[in-house]
Amino acid sequence: MTIRRVLRLLPVVPSILLLLLFLLAPVVWSFYASFTDAALSGKAARDPQWVGADNYARMFSDDLFPLAAWLTVVFVAASAVIGQNILGLLIALLMTRSRKAVASLVGTAVVAAWVLPEIVAAFAAYAYFNRDGTLNQMLGVMGAQGPDWLYSWPLVAIILANTWRGTAFSMLVYKAALADVPRDISEAALMDGARGWQRLAFITLPLIRSSIATNLMLITLQTLAVFTLIWVMTAGGPANASTTLPVLAYQEAFKFGDIGYGTAVASVLILLGMVFGAVYVRLLREQRP
Amino acid sequence: MTTSGLRARVAADSTTTGGGSRSRARLGADIALAVIGLCFVAPLLWLLLAAVDPQAGYQTKVPSTPSIANFRAVLTPELLFRPLANSFLLSAGTAVVNLLVAVLAAYPLSRYQSRFNKPFMYTVLFGTSLPVTAIMVPVYGLFVHLQLLDSMAATVFFMATTTLPMAIWMTKNFMDSVPLELEEAAWMDGASAMAALRTIVLPLMKQGLGVVFIFVFIQAWGNFFVPFILLLSPAKQPAAVSIFSFFGQHGAIAYGQLAAFSILYSVPVLVLYALVSRGMGNSFALSGAMKG
Structure with a gap:
């Protein structure tokens, strides 16, 4: 009987093998390599030495890591938590009020930026924020002289670009959540004389709070991992002014060939992802006991 | 108050006084959405115009000699x-x-x-x-x-x-x-x-x-x-x-x-x-x- 029970689980084995080999092994290897001086080439590539916590010590004595960590926090907070989240909620709310044709047209425009291959979206954003690009041309029409965004305001440019790229996800989540809010409740509030923003703050938002929490977790995780958009638009520059942690890990490992330090940065990112992931799993568990 | 009574009042409301403010709110929502939609389309304009412009640069402009x-x-x-x-x-x-x-x-x-x-x-x-x-x-x-x-x-x-x-x-x-x-x-x-x-x-x-x-x-x-x-x-x-x-x-x-x-x-x-x-x-x- 027990053997049968175990045998019945046999079809799960291929998935476990893949997850062990391609997800767990790299994570374990990342933590291991972050304690060595592994390199892309040379003597340290063939025979990496154990260096203890040197790489981690270097992180905090180095100016670059604290800067990158700070830029990552700003990037995630501004483009995901504020930008995508609030704009997505706003669009979903407006859609419940607007004409159907307008809602579906605008929905398509928002989703288009999200469905495009990331490299195409990145080039489009690069062209848009270029010194002679569309944004400055539009500002020019209005009589304003736009700055060289990618050079003078690189962080602002990548934050706006990531908001543009990712808002669709939040919009779709909130559209689905708002569709589940019973009409009677908001109408009853309307009868009681509740104003628009009061209904929103005291009725609608509390009703969709689990969607808000889930959405915040997911977009934080997605934004934490953004690489291509930043790499194409600014390559982390100028002078590291837009180097977030994924860009820093890439640079250290592949540009400077320092795999040990690169994996140390990557390990910090993985740990961050794990913390958010654990919170996310807990959230979902509480929602369905 | 029963729900059906509420519904009746909501219906009555929207046909009399509520109707005007509702359609105004709808127009406002339409306009706000349209503006957001335009902002989302703007970065794609360059892609579309440059593709049919043999002399394209990073500037967005209507091609002088559009071609494939x-x-x-x-x-x-x-x-x-x-x-x-x-x-x-x-x-x-x-x-x-x-x-x-x-x-x-x-x-x-x-x-x-x-x-x-x-x-x-x-x-x-x-x-x-x-x-x-x-x-x-x-x-x-x-x-x-x-x-x-x-x-x-x-x-x-x-x-x-x-x-x-x-x-x-x-x-x-x-x-x-x-x-x-x-x-x-x-x-x-x-x-x-x-x-x-x-x-x-x-x-x-x-x-x-x-x-x-x-x-x-x-x-x-x-x-x-x-x-x-x-x-x-x-x-x-x-x-x-x-x-x-x-x-x-x-x-x-x-x-x-x-x-x-x-x-x-x-x-x-x-x-x-x-x-x-x-x-x-x-x-x-x-x-x-x-x-x-």
Whole structure:
């Protein structure tokens, strides 16, 4: 009987093998390599030495890591938590009020930026924020002289670009959540004389709070991992002014060939992802006991 | 006050005084949405205009001599067809591996009660939150170690694994919605579990499987970072990576061709996405992915 029970689980084995080999092994290897001086080439590539916590010590004595960590926090907070989240909620709310044709047209425009291959979206954003690009041309029409965004305001440019790229996800989540809010409740509030923003703050938002929490977790995780958009638009520059942690890990490992330090940065990112992931799993568990 | 009384008052309200303010609110919402929509379209304008402008630069302007010269220039095996074929191989391969492995894993998880199910599903969910860009440095190391660098098959299996947690989660949810009774009848007739899965369960969740396939395919098709790190020879690179061939050696960029190529490369996923969202409503795929 027990053997049968175990045998019945046999079809799960291929998935476990893949997850062990391609997800767990790299994570374990990342933590291991972050304690060595592994390199892309040379003597340290063939025979990496154990260096203890040197790489981690270097992180905090180095100016670059604290800067990158700070830029990552700003990037995630501004483009995901504020930008995508609030704009997505706003669009979903407006859609419940607007004409159907307008809602579906605008929905398509928002989703288009999200469905495009990331490299195409990145080039489009690069062209848009270029010194002679569309944004400055539009500002020019209005009589304003736009700055060289990618050079003078690189962080602002990548934050706006990531908001543009990712808002669709939040919009779709909130559209689905708002569709589940019973009409009677908001109408009853309307009868009681509740104003628009009061209904929103005291009725609608509390009703969709689990969607808000889930959405915040997911977009934080997605934004934490953004690489291509930043790499194409600014390559982390100028002078590291837009180097977030994924860009820093890439640079250290592949540009400077320092795999040990690169994996140390990557390990910090993985740990961050794990913390958010654990919170996310807990959230979902509480929602369905 | 009863609900029906409330409803009647709401109805009365909207036909008399409420009507005017409601349509004004609607107009306001329409305008606000339209402005947001325009902001979202603006970055795509350059792509569309530059593609039909043989003299395109980074400026957005209506081409003085619009033509399809850019499209004609990129329609070569070297520039377009081979990269697209590679993209297709990688994405279709990733989607097939995902579907096979996810269906196999989902079946016992959905059909049999076991103490193993819950922890496994939560571990899988946890796996969906791993930042894939962060593990590319160690994955590169792993691929060098196992001598898998520049292997399309290995890249397919790696990409499949990165989307596998999401695919298992979705597939199991879709499978849960197929009633167990039908299968039990088949078991009575002596069919094995795998036969019942193939002949009864899978046909009933065709739509769900389609969603998972397209979902994974779109992600793989748009993936730049993974093939950029793991595939080295130009002959194996997908469109996401080969796009850099429009950047000349001395900073000269073929803008028009870059835009035309971008459009041709993007069309397949736009069509696939429209297919999924039209067939089952925008929120359908998402609810499969997010809800338990």
